Amino acid sequence: xxxxxxxxxxxxxxxxxxxxxxxxxxxxxxxxxxxxxxxxxxxxxxxxxxxxxxxxxxxxxxxxxxxxxxxxxxxxxxxxxxxxxxxxxxxxxxxxxxxxxxxxxxxxxxxxxxxxxxxxxxxxxxxxxxxxxxxxxxxxxxxxxxxxxxxxxxxxxxxxxxxxxxxxxxxxxxxxxxxxxxxxxxxxxxxxxxxxxxxxxxxxxxxxxxxxxxxxxxxxxxxxxxxxxxxxxxxxxxxxxxxxxxxxxxxxxxxxxxxxxxxxxxxxxxxxxxxxxxxxxxxxxxxxxxxxxxxxxxxxxxxxxxxxxxxxxxxxxxxxxxxxxxxxxx
Amino acid sequence: xxxxxxxxxxxxxxxxxxxxxxxxxxxxxxxxxxxxxxxxxxxxxxxxxxxxxxxxxxxxxxxxxxxxxxxxxxxxxxxxxxxxxxxxxxxxxxxxxxxxxxxxxxxxxxxxxxxxxxxxxxxxxxxxxxxxxxxxxxxxxxxxxxxxxxxxxxxxxxxxxxxxxxxxxxxxxxxxxxxxxxxxxxxxxxxxxxxxxxxxxxxx
Numbered sequence: 001x002x003x004x005x006x007x008x009x010x011x012x013x014x015x016x017x018x019x020x021x022x023x024x025x026x027x028x029x030x031x032x033x034x035x036x037x038x039x040x041x042x043x044x045x046x047x048x049x050x051x052x053x054x055x056x057x058x059x060x061x062x063x064x065x066x067x068x069x070x071x072x073x074x075x076x077x078x079x080x081x082x083x084x085x086x087x088x089x090x091x092x093x094x095x096x097x098x099x100x101x102x103x104x105x106x107x108x109x110x111x112x113x114x115x116x117x118x119x120x121x122x123x124x125x126x127x128x129x130x131x132x133x134x135x136x137x138x139x140x141x142x143x144x145x146x147x148x149x150x151x152x153x154x155x156x157x158x159x160x161x162x163x164x165x166x167x168x169x170x171x172x173x174x175x176x177x178x179x180x181x182x183x184x185x186x187x188x189x190x191x192x193x194x195x196x197x198x199x200x201x202x203x204x205x206x207x208x209x210x211x212x213x214x215x216x217x218x219x220x221x222x223x224x225x226x227x228x229x230x231x232x233x234x235x236x237x238x239x240x241x242x243x244x245x246x247x248x249x250x251x252x253x254x255x256x257x258x259x260x261x262x263x264x265x266x267x268x269x270x271x272x273x274x275x276x277x278x279x280x281x282x283x284x285x286x287x288x289x290x291x292x293x294x295x296x297x298x299x300x301x302x303x304x305x306x307x308x309x310x311x312x313x314x315x316x317x318x319x320x321x322x323x324x325x326x327x328x329x330x
Numbered sequence: 331x332x333x334x335x336x337x338x339x340x341x342x343x344x345x346x347x348x349x350x351x352x353x354x355x356x357x358x359x360x361x362x363x364x365x366x367x368x369x370x371x372x373x374x375x376x377x378x379x380x381x382x383x384x385x386x387x388x389x390x391x392x393x394x395x396x397x398x399x400x401x402x403x404x405x406x407x408x409x410x411x412x413x414x415x416x417x418x419x420x421x422x423x424x425x426x427x428x429x430x431x432x433x434x435x436x437x438x439x440x441x442x443x444x445x446x447x448x449x450x451x452x453x454x455x456x457x458x459x460x461x462x463x464x465x466x467x468x469x470x471x472x473x474x475x476x477x478x479x480x481x482x483x484x485x486x487x488x489x490x491x492x493x494x495x496x497x498x499x500x501x502x503x504x505x506x507x508x509x510x511x512x513x514x515x516x517x518x519x520x521x522x523x524x525x526x527x528x529x530x531x532x533x534x
Binding site for chain 1: 362370
């Protein structure tokens with residue numbers, strides 16, 4: 001079985017063909033780049049998605065050496081995400097499903113990150129740290145659901161980095177530039193609030209304090225360094241708490257922020273102490289992509305045979321991962 | 331002194347030791363190699379001192395907690411009573427949920443926020459329930475902070491105790507028996523507020 005997956009929750013418009021053995025036949029995407037100093041405006045991002053949708057779709061089909069008639073089902077990211085962006089992916093998918101008469105399967109974007117992560121890393125029953133612009137969650141699977149063992153109480157670590165970076169005049173996503181700047185620091189640690197509440201974390205106070213350090217004319221590299229050290233140590237501690245509580249022997253990190261070497265390095269140390277194996281989602285598929293949607297749609301469709309009628313296919317800007325029924329995991 | 335490692339917790343190593351003529355537990359917050367040494371040192375020292383203080387505050391509030399024998403903030407070590415019993419994470423019952431609720435309300439009535447209210451921090455020795463791990467505890471008079479404690483245990487029930495249905499309701503009943511209906515309802519309302527602030531929560 002072959003699935004075309006369409007991803008459009010935020011800055012990325014992506015299409016990908018994946019088959020039921022888990023082989024990624026193609027992965028085409030185009031990322032909206034906002035001007036320096038600004039974030040993702042939903043209107044501008046959705047316009048970008050509309051403009052690139054045909055070429056991205058064509059590239060996905062061409063590089064998979066396939067055509068729409070050979071596709072069995074269509075998956076689309078139905079949320080959570082930015083409404084205008086989600087609608088572009090939904091419209092494209094509905095049009096294709098209607099014209100070619102293919103089953104249409106809505107997919108939870110966050111679930112896609114986790115499921116593709118387990119496919120690519122080979123993790124079977126991991127504790128998952130999902131870190132991106134939309135999520136900062138610690139998850140583990142039990143009884144048909146990825147359950148939340150800890151999460152941020154306010155903004156996500158991706159938002160923390162992006163909002164901090166934007167204040168410095170960078171364009172979202174800012175994580176890579178902050179990481180590069182932090183590497184230039186001499187290692188001078190500036191004090192910042194460290195907020196762990198049980199298994200949960202809070203980043204809002206940290207953002208305010210880090211911006212104050214900038215306005216006080218501290219060395220920028222040192223502020224970036226201290227911000228990373230504090231935020232990632234909070235995540236590592238919350239993860240370690242969940243690891244100790246659940247006794248899991250595998251740990252997996254997925255989402256855009258998984259590309260950060262420092263965070264992965266910290267988790268490696270935390271996992272070592274508990275004898276857990278760390279799986280890091282390959283950087284290429286850590287961020288948003290169509291394959292996460294295809295692969296999840298295939299599994300959903302094979303397990304349940306369910307698809308959605310075009311007139312009933314909707315998007316949900318707010319759709320929590322722990323409210324999704326997962327039928328294919330033991 | 332014989333030291334036998336009995337648990338590698340998230341934060342600390344727990345050793346079984348001899349203290350005078352009795353069995354005791356040594357809890358050592360070992361350095362975290364992933365944390366910047368300056369940050370790490372400050373956190374470990376603060377939590378060690380805090381834990382020792384709040385273990386006593388808990389007793390004053392009527393909540394059973396281990397007896398502290400010795401505190402060493404420099405090495406982040408606390409030696410305390412060894413509680414022989416079962417971890418509640420592995421043996422949760424409706425009655426224990428109510429008792430956890432009662433304990434939480436007793437602490438909150440004294441403005442003590444536990445900060446890490448999870449089932450694995452309770453030990454049941456057959457007769458009484460003992461609360462541990464006060465490293466994240468703090469004083470507060472804010473309803474929001476009490477609600478943060480409740481939200482955490484609710485999250486734990488929903489993730490780690492899927493099969494114990496109604497655990498949070500039992501907990502609430504125990505809480506209400508101390509805090510009263512009015513106060514409990516106010517805190518529960520605040521719990522809902524915190525949940526709605528959560529990422530992608532349905533606004534209801």
